[in-house]
Amino acid sequence: MARHTMQVIRVYQYGGPEQLRLEQILRPEPQAGEVLIRVHAAGVLPADWKMRQGVFKKFYPVSFPYIPGSAIAGVIEAAGPGVTRFQKGQAVFGRSTHGAYTDYTTTAVEPPALTPKTFSLLALKPKSLSFVEAATISGGATTAWAALFSDGALSAGQRVLIHGAAGGVGLFAVQFARWKGAEVIGTASAPNVDFVRSVGADTVIDYTTTPFEEVISDVDLVLDTIGGETLQRSTAVIKHGGTLVSLLEKPSLQLAQACGIRAVKNVVTPTNKDLQQISQLIDEGQVKAVVGQTFPLSQARQAHELSQTGHGRGRIVLQITDKAVV
Template identity: 40%
Template sequence: MRAARIHAYGTIDDIRFEDVREPVIGLDDVLVRVEAAALNPMDNKLMAGYLKDFFPLAFPYTLGTDLAGTVVATGALVAGISPGDKVIARTDPTAGGAFAELAAVPARLVARVSPDLALASLAGLPTAAGSAWQALFEAAAIRPGQSVLIHAGAGGVGSFAVQLASLAGAHVTATASAANLDLVHALGAKKVIDYRHEDFAAISPTADVVIDTIGGETLERSLGIIRPGGKLIGLSAPFDTEAAKARGIDAQFLFHQSDAGRLAAVAALAVEDRLQIVVGRQFPLADTIDAFRLLLKGGARGKILVRP
């Protein structure tokens, strides 16, 4: 089979497309024929070695964690999943394996989905929707009626966070580029701020919760609009929380952790047509490098997919 692999830590120019042996599944694994896999910022951090203290990679390493596809085989101890089932999954980051024609995934990391849904777009769910769910409901514990500001509301995590916060009864404000204002309104935001031409720190309502996927200056300036006792959840990179604590703000960096129950919950919302998956671009597997270039450029609308 074909796979996008790296043989050492490096840059996107070090990605190689190779013919490799099909994965051998263990007793509690499933083998999935990949319909699509989604890029995440973490993929680039893993490739560059920024996360090697947490997720050391064994080389050669097949890239990608988020996938959707069809089960073709199951291990002897797998129950509840059968060949022919449509599934989504997030592999362990140290294992990777999504950017390939076939992927072996522990059954505990797999969620079945309706065969009636467009399977490819579901690859965009696991990390992005899971991160949004974790940030809003587990870290921030948002409640109906609260004011929530979501940065990059048209992005992978942001587009899900806008929808989930709106479904939870929060009053959602989001930032986005001018080209994406209508999209973010349609996803459920009551107010959308064009971050390139408007100062969100000056015109955003006071927020009970800020979900930040950008970091840096955007995160720092968000402190000024959070009420005392409010929460700042940063997903881009670890940051100094002391300035927030000095203002009486509960600030934390959130690193997404796979959870089958959370994955099933977001999949159920998609099945019920209550959660829209925004797909910006799709690339064939052989053009994975171009997909990464678009990801690194920033400002992508929704999720970027590769299609084996």
């Protein structure tokens, strides 16, 4: 029987956005423990262009050609041998193990494909979200959830400072911290200040005009999604015994000790249970997904160029089919 083809973006070598090539290839078949998903939308994460540039090649080498991306939302097209968790026709979202910038992808959901080393997450899509919105969750909401509540141990009544509060991670972090009952302070540039406040931040500092350490002190937790000097300067605003969680470089332990704080690079991997809890909060209307700009699959290059600016509001998403906005 003739196998179906699909459109896909593939990368053949590390380099700039021009390495993203649109191709027609054979559709994969789900192996034992995998599902085949018709992808309707794919999130464009900063990790995707960093991977393309070779930033992670020392500790996470790829085999070329590879399909970029991991955050997906779509519909189960077929279940491989032995799969009982999912069935054809279910709308799902999460993290694919075999790329996201494609019409179809396979991902591990049960052994033998799912091993302790396979970082795959898949859950039923929240009914209240379109596929485009659901594609913002993996690598955004999941990261924010694990960093705040597992790495950062945030609890009700604490004060948290979230850097990059308008970003794909930050907007979820603001909403989760608010839901938890924390006092939320965010940093963003002027065009995003009111928006970040509208999703639940008590205070938003325009980082382009006001150094945050001049107006904020004694926070219990800083979630830093920016790194560099923002990370360095953050230690000064954390109260004794407080915590700094960095999503980027490892914070200086000497500096942390000198300030009497705990400083960590986020390490906790989100779980399917986290994904389900996030889904529930979304369906209850407590948290909303924020989509930034959308692009068709053929414009993955433009999507990467925009993501690389490091500015914007919400998650950039590839809208792969017309059903993506339903």
